[in-house]
Amino acid sequence: MQNVTVLKDRLLDRLRANREAHRALFLKAQEGYRAEVVAALDGMLRDAKEGRPIRRALSLVEPQDHTKDYDTIIDMLDMTVEPEVELSQLEFRQYVRDEWDWAALAYTTNTSYAAGR
Secondary structure (H helix, E strand, O other): OOEEEEEHHHHHHHHHHHHHHHHHHHHHHHHHHHHHHHHHHHHHHHHHHOOOOOOOOOOOOOOOOOHHHHHHHHHHHHHOOOOEEEEEHHHHHHHOOOOOOOHHHHHHHHHHHHOOO
């Protein structure tokens, strides 16, 4: 099966739920990321004050926010006048199953910060 026709309202419900889950995890990850940045900068300042070698760069991977990817599709569907929409396999994986190209890396990164590493 290459394509499937779905009810627009049902698809919108799924996309909105996926978006909210992604956004909530990202916001929690932001908190953990900020705490790690502050801790690293405090350590760098302490090293500078105590005359130790100073590390001048942070190598922390930023949490990933792909909320706009969801918003674009949701807005497109909101503008669609048809009650049904045809999806390709790729679109189905992304919109329904939440399996975007960026999903694995974003989930791993965001989960690690959200959990407090």
